[in-house]
Every structure is written in C-alpha cells, then in structure tokens.
Amino acid sequence: MRFFPLLVVLLAMAGCATPPKPAPITLNWAGLYDNKATLSLTPGxxxxxxxxxxxxxxxxxxxxxxxQTGILFGLNFTIPGAVAGDAVALRQVIRFPTPGLTNPQGQLLAQSEKPLAARTGHPLTIGYRFRDWEVKEGEWIFEIWRDGELLLSKSFYVTQNEPVPAEQPAFQRLEDPQCPLLSYPENARKQRVEGQTQVLFTIRGNGSVEDVSLLARSGATQAHALLDTTVIQAYKSCRFNAVQGIELYYAGQAVSWVLK
Known part of the structure; x- marks a missing residue:
C-alpha cells in the first residue's frame, strides 16, 4: 500500500514526541473570600x-x-513542583483601573507591587481589601510573576451595581460622638514599611461594634503593646461592660500577639 510507509513514519514521530510541560501555575479559585479568625475574651x-x-x-x-469599603477579593493559586515545599520567589502586581488611585497624600498610584514567597504544592491566596480611598470602579488586574515571566493574569471588574453577599458585609463604622472609634493614628496607618502588616479587627460588646485598624510588625514587642492597649481601651470606652469578642482580619503574614 502506498500510504503504509507514511503511517509508519507518523507513528514513529508520535512515539518520540516530547510530553507537554506541566503548567507553571494553577489557579484554584478567584472571587470574594473571607480571611479571619475569631477570639472570645473572658474578663480577667x-x-x-x-x-x-x-x-x-x-x-x-x-x-x-x-x-464598597471593606470588600475582600482575590485569588488562590498553587505552584506545581516535583518536590512539595520548595521555596519559590514570586512577585505580585495589582494594576488599578486607569488612571490609578489617588492616596490621601495626593499621589497617583498606577499599581501595587511586592515580593511574594510561595512553596511548591502549597495553595497561596493574594487579595485586596478596599479602604475608603481605594474603592474605584473599573478593571483590576492581578498578576503573578517569576523571574520576569508572567505566570498568571486575572481581571476583576469593580462596580457599584454588584450586591454585597450576605456572608461578607462591608465594614460598618459607627458615628457616635460619645464613643470615638478606636484606631491607631492616621499617619501611622498610611505607612508602607517592609515587614509590617496592616490588621483590621472588630470589637463587639454590649450590642455595639467598633472597627480598629493598626499597623503591626510581625513578632515585634510593640505589636503586643498596641493590641493590649486597644483591648484595655475597649473595656473602658463605649460603655462596654466586657468585650464579647474580637475578630481579626489579616492582610499578609501571620502575626503573634499576647492579649492581657
């Protein structure tokens, strides 16, 4: 048969074909998520x-x-690897809607960029929680880079027309002149210092709610003191007989505290 030799050649080429390389990154999910832990306090x-x-x-x-302020969104991904647990140096870039965000100092920011430590085979989440001045409609682009190569690009579309899911209400800030909000000084909250993590948490007591924001250095003694001071203030302010619980919202690495 005239076509038999050609068939043999094609089969031989198929047998020698190089197997496809595994994808450099796996997107597990993208959307709205929750990032919190809850601690109940007992007085004394x-x-x-x-x-x-x-x-x-x-x-x-x-x-x-x-x-809306307080909304948390992002994505979860995994870097595959022959050996699970190998360290991988990545870079996270979040591109803001054109022309960018204007921060409280009047600076125009086109994007947010920072290093990201990952491990092969371990899922990792990156996200963004809106503060008041960061709520901007349009396309937000999340990117993951490795050694100058774009591994992942994911677009989110922020809009006033999208309802807030019941499971993720935006932060509510109470306006009560007799009960000022507990907060770390505004100028400190604006700092962008390497190794520091912004932490948002809510204090609940006697039916009232207070949102607290502070900047804490992971593992530092001053982080312990800041949180201790805030808890003590909560006992004394807003007619709280006792703090019923504290919800801590993290953005970044884990932080250790001792509550007194």
Missing part, C-alpha cells in the same frame, strides 16, 4: 493568640466585585 483571664495563619475561605467565585 490572660489570652494568647499565637502564630495564627489567616484562613482563606472562598465565599463566591465571581469576577464582578462590589464597589
């Missing part, structure tokens, strides 16, 4: 919150993001 008892790792729980997979 020393509580220890030690090295808690943020819990990233997906609420809903979606690309459309509600344009």
């Amino acid at each position: 008892i020393r509580h220890k919150l030690d090295a808690i790792v943020p819990l990233s729980r997906l609420i809903v997979r979606q690309d459309r993001i509600p344009a």
Whole structure:
C-alpha cells in the first residue's frame, strides 16, 4: 500500500514526541473570600493568640466585585513542583483601573507591587481589601510573576451595581460622638514599611461594634503593646461592660500577639 510507509513514519514521530510541560501555575479559585479568625475574651483571664495563619475561605467565585469599603477579593493559586515545599520567589502586581488611585497624600498610584514567597504544592491566596480611598470602579488586574515571566493574569471588574453577599458585609463604622472609634493614628496607618502588616479587627460588646485598624510588625514587642492597649481601651470606652469578642482580619503574614 502506498500510504503504509507514511503511517509508519507518523507513528514513529508520535512515539518520540516530547510530553507537554506541566503548567507553571494553577489557579484554584478567584472571587470574594473571607480571611479571619475569631477570639472570645473572658474578663480577667490572660489570652494568647499565637502564630495564627489567616484562613482563606472562598465565599463566591465571581469576577464582578462590589464597589464598597471593606470588600475582600482575590485569588488562590498553587505552584506545581516535583518536590512539595520548595521555596519559590514570586512577585505580585495589582494594576488599578486607569488612571490609578489617588492616596490621601495626593499621589497617583498606577499599581501595587511586592515580593511574594510561595512553596511548591502549597495553595497561596493574594487579595485586596478596599479602604475608603481605594474603592474605584473599573478593571483590576492581578498578576503573578517569576523571574520576569508572567505566570498568571486575572481581571476583576469593580462596580457599584454588584450586591454585597450576605456572608461578607462591608465594614460598618459607627458615628457616635460619645464613643470615638478606636484606631491607631492616621499617619501611622498610611505607612508602607517592609515587614509590617496592616490588621483590621472588630470589637463587639454590649450590642455595639467598633472597627480598629493598626499597623503591626510581625513578632515585634510593640505589636503586643498596641493590641493590649486597644483591648484595655475597649473595656473602658463605649460603655462596654466586657468585650464579647474580637475578630481579626489579616492582610499578609501571620502575626503573634499576647492579649492581657
């Protein structure tokens, strides 16, 4: 048969074909998620919150993001590898809607960029929680880079027309002149210092709610003192007879505190 030799050649070439390379990154999910841990306090008892790792729980997979303060959205990915646990140096870039965000100092920011430490085979979440001045409609692009190569690009579309899921209400800030919000000084919250993590948490007591924001250095003594001071203030302010609980919202690495 005239076609038999050609068939033999094609089969031989197929047998020698190089197997496809595994994808350099796997996108596990993208959308709105929860990143919190809860601690209940008992008056007069020393509580220890030690090295808690943020819990990233997906609420809903979606690309459309509600344009509201406090909303947390992002993605979860895994870097495959022959050996699980190998360290991988990545870079995270979040591109803001054109022309960018204007921070409280009047600076125009086109993007946010920072190094990202990952491990092969270990899922990792990156996300963004809106502060007041960061709520901007349009396309937000999340990118993961490795050695100058773009591994992943994911677009989210922030819009006022998207409702907030019941499981992720935006932060509520109470306006009560007799009960000022507990907060770390505004100028400190604006700092961008390597090795520091912004932490948002809510104090609940006697039916009232207070949102607290502070900047803490991972493992530093001053982080312990800041949180201790805030808890003590909560006992004394807003007519709280006792603090019923504290919800801690993390952005970044785990932080250890001792609550007195």
